[in-house]
Amino acid sequence: MFDIPSLDLPSLISAGGRVRLPGSKSISNRVLLLAALSEGPTLVEDLLDSDDTRVMLAALRQLGCAIEETGPASVRVQGLGGRLPVREAALFLGNAGTAMRPLTAALSLLAAAQGARFELSGVPRMHERPIGDLVDALRQLGCPVACLQNEGYPPLRLGDGTVHPLRLDEPIRVRGDVSSQFLTALLLALPLVAQERDAVIEVTTELISKPYIEITLKLLQRFGVDVRREGWQRFTIPRGSRYASPGRIAVEADASSASYFIALGAIAPATPGTDGVVIEGVGTDSIQGDIRFIEAARLMGAEVEGDGNRLRVRRGAWPLKAIDLDCNHIPDAAMTLAVMALYADGTTTLRNIASWRVKETDRIAAMAIEGRKLGATIEEGADFIRITPPAGPAAGPPQGGAAPSGSSEPHAVGSVGAHGWRRASIHTYDDHRVAMCFSLAAFNPAGLPVRIEDPKCVGKTFPDYFETLFGVCHTPAERIPVICIDGPTASGKGTLAAELASRLGYHLLDSGALYRLVGLAAEREGLSTTEADLREPAHAERLGRLAAGLDVRFTPGKTWLEGEDVTEALRAEPAGMAASRVSAVPQVRAALVDLQLQMRHLPGLVADGRDMGTVIFPGAPLKIYLTASAEQRAQRRHKQLISKGIPAILDDLLADLKARDARDMNRAHAPLKPAEDAVLLDNSELDIEQSVQFVLNRWHGQQAFPVR
Numbered sequence: 001m002f003d004i005p006s007l008d009l010p011s012l013i014s015a016g017g018r019v020r021l022p023g024s025k026s027i028s029n030r031v032l033l034l035a036a037l038s039e040g041p042t043l044v045e046d047l048l049d050s051d052d053t054r055v056m057l058a059a060l061r062q063l064g065c066a067i068e069e070t071g072p073a074s075v076r077v078q079g080l081g082g083r084l085p086v087r088e089a090a091l092f093l094g095n096a097g098t099a100m101r102p103l104t105a106a107l108s109l110l111a112a113a114q115g116a117r118f119e120l121s122g123v124p125r126m127h128e129r130p131i132g133d134l135v136d137a138l139r140q141l142g143c144p145v146a147c148l149q150n151e152g153y154p155p156l157r158l159g160d161g162t163v164h165p166l167r168l169d170e171p172i173r174v175r176g177d178v179s180s181q182f183l184t185a186l187l188l189a190l191p192l193v194a195q196e197r198d199a200v201i202e203v204t205t206e207l208i209s210k211p212y213i214e215i216t217l218k219l220l221q222r223f224g225v226d227v228r229r230e231g232w233q234r235f236t237i238p239r240g241s242r243y244a245s246p247g248r249i250a251v252e253a254d255a256s257s258a259s260y261f262i263a264l265g266a267i268a269p270a271t272p273g274t275d276g277v278v279i280e281g282v283g284t285d286s287i288q289g290d291i292r293f294i295e296a297a298r299l300m301g302a303e304v305e306g307d308g309n310r311l312r313v314r315r316g317a318w319p320l321k322a323i324d325l326d327c328n329h330i331p332d333a334a335m336t337l338a339v340m341a342l343y344a345d346g347t348t349t350l351r352n353i354a355s356w357r358v359k360e361t362d363r364i365a366a367m368a369i370e371g372r373k374l375g376a377t378i379e380e381g382a383d384f385i386r387i388t389p390p391a392g393p394a395a396g397p398p399q400g401g402a403a404p405s406g407s408s409e410p411h412a413v414g415s416v417g418a419h420g421w422r423r424a425s426i427h428t429y430d431d432h433r434v435a436m437c438f439s440l441a442a443f444n445p446a447g448l449p450v451r452i453e454d455p456k457c458v459g460k461t462f463p464d465y466f467e468t469l470f471g472v473c474h475t476p477a478e479r480i481p482v483i484c485i486d487g488p489t490a491s492g493k494g495t496l497a498a499e500l501a502s503r504l505g506y507h508l509l510d511s512g513a514l515y516r517l518v519g520l521a522a523e524r525e526g527l528s529t530t531e532a533d534l535r536e537p538a539h540a541e542r543l544g545r546l547a548a549g550l551d552v553r554f555t556p557g558k559t560w561l562e563g564e565d566v567t568e569a570l571r572a573e574p575a576g577m578a579a580s581r582v583s584a585v586p587q588v589r590a591a592l593v594d595l596q597l598q599m600r601h602l603p604g605l606v607a608d609g610r611d612m613g614t615v616i617f618p619g620a621p622l623k624i625y626l627t628a629s630a631e632q633r634a635q636r637r638h639k640q641l642i643s644k645g646i647p648a649i650l651d652d653l654l655a656d657l658k659a660r661d662a663r664d665m666n667r668a669h670a671p672l673k674p675a676e677d678a679v680l681l682d683n684s685e686l687d688i689e690q691s692v693q694f695v696l697n698r699w700h701g702q703q704a705f706p707v708r
Ligand SMILES: O=C(O)C1=C[C@@H](OP(=O)(O)O)[C@@H](O)[C@H](O)C1
Pocket: 025, 026, 027, 097, 098, 178, 179, 180, 181, 184, 208, 209, 212, 331, 332, 355
């Protein structure tokens, strides 16, 4: 997950390959609750691990339900059989409608029947999301429910610690025009109390988001409860209903999450060598209503084929075709259509979406404001949004070739691109879908990068969304930004580079470690690294072959050689000295060039070394040459070694350091020197944070994202 203030997406040009999506939020939270209310254990497989399911799991555990993790995406839930071992609890439910609404109903009924008391709260936005229609229905049933701040909104107190008789003799009337989750909540809760008589629910208004009720009814069936339905107005839970665990249940991949990858396949040309975007874990047999996003995507021109558990999407009509569609049945996935509309041949209208206004944010307003930043013309109404793409001759990403104004040369780019598209920093309103939708704007035909603010908000339903996206998106290497940090030994390059990489969400290349790795691997293979031996051509060739075959991997803070964590071994002085000697061998340097170029992955790279800006990435958009006086550097290295318990003498370190500077600067091949376009940064008087801020300011200044 990108836990950083903002994530810059370079302009993207094609997509292809396979994605496996995380589990459905709507199914995961329903199944967890049903399993907790049932008798006996349920093994839940392919469960979504995200903010919304975490709050549900935490709440159920707080209520006394034993839940054991049995694998990376599976849990065993020991059902409570409708009995509450915990009679009082304060539950925090984040911004999860699928936890807040169903738990409100289930705990209200159980609290009234068993004399308990619960408080349910969430993030500030949850306290602005309506729940009054559900509260009214529960009060009709005789449940004490108090709204603790504003009438009709969480936080709520359910029950008062005493037993209250429930009135099941009359139909329970509930409105269905604000959220279908109120009806879902009652349907999930009432089987707990429909023992002596049928429980009947009457929906008093037009019901929205109907396919979510179908998910609820299908899952109730899996847990042994058959609800009778008359149209969308009347639902009867037969008396004597009891939850019975199916024993094992697997969660489908999330169809709403699939919408971003269906749209991706529709927008992006297939990467050469691929046959479009393949989505695994959800297919045309899905029980999720959002699978009907496929129909809308096809209307816009996407070629989608699929079977029970898989979809393949290719770009069809281009530009996409504008549509005018009632989206009430796909409220979440319809947001993705709003971004596809940016690539359409005319004006798209999405209708009957009033519920967007009361979700994670006011989604109609958010999509309008952010879409306009990109250059689109957008009209919004109480229950519709109308999108006209940024003006221009043809929508669509360019078909490869050099970036017209790519992020690799950000300083050369103004904020308005060809075709009327604008460079934009997308505010995401703590709404996962706003973030995921606008990532697709990175395919804009103007080749402009897109900034997504607060990218970690995708954690609500899809924590690894951006990693998954980058796994199937392609762009020419020159468009993937590289920040080079070059400089002499002990200048603090490594610390600065690692810090920058983690703050920007970029990959890290510790090229010095590559040479240390060659030194270490040579030592392990019994190959000498003395200067005399290295002058022998045959010996230098052998070392080159060793370097070419290195099995290396960098993860944050760790370096791996052939699967073994060698981080500590690499930091020791002998490895450093060997590195300096082997790095002077042209055969070794040549072997490592390819390896280094291959590390230029989306969304970007911070490369730390001595020749990053001069030799390996000469076109990098930002090159920093980091220095400090030899005395300062020797002192820092001394401190570092002593703090690790490694004995060191300051004078010896200073002498070694000067010798190494001289060798690095005077070697014939790729000597250490600043690139002509490098920015010099002397950090003798700066602490790490000041150096980091210096580079970040420089970098952000170059990006020229308008601040609004
Ligand atoms: O029941 C569900 O799982 C959901 C129902 C829908 O809400 P509304 O019924 O409020 O439209 C949907 O937007 C939400 O993400 C999940």
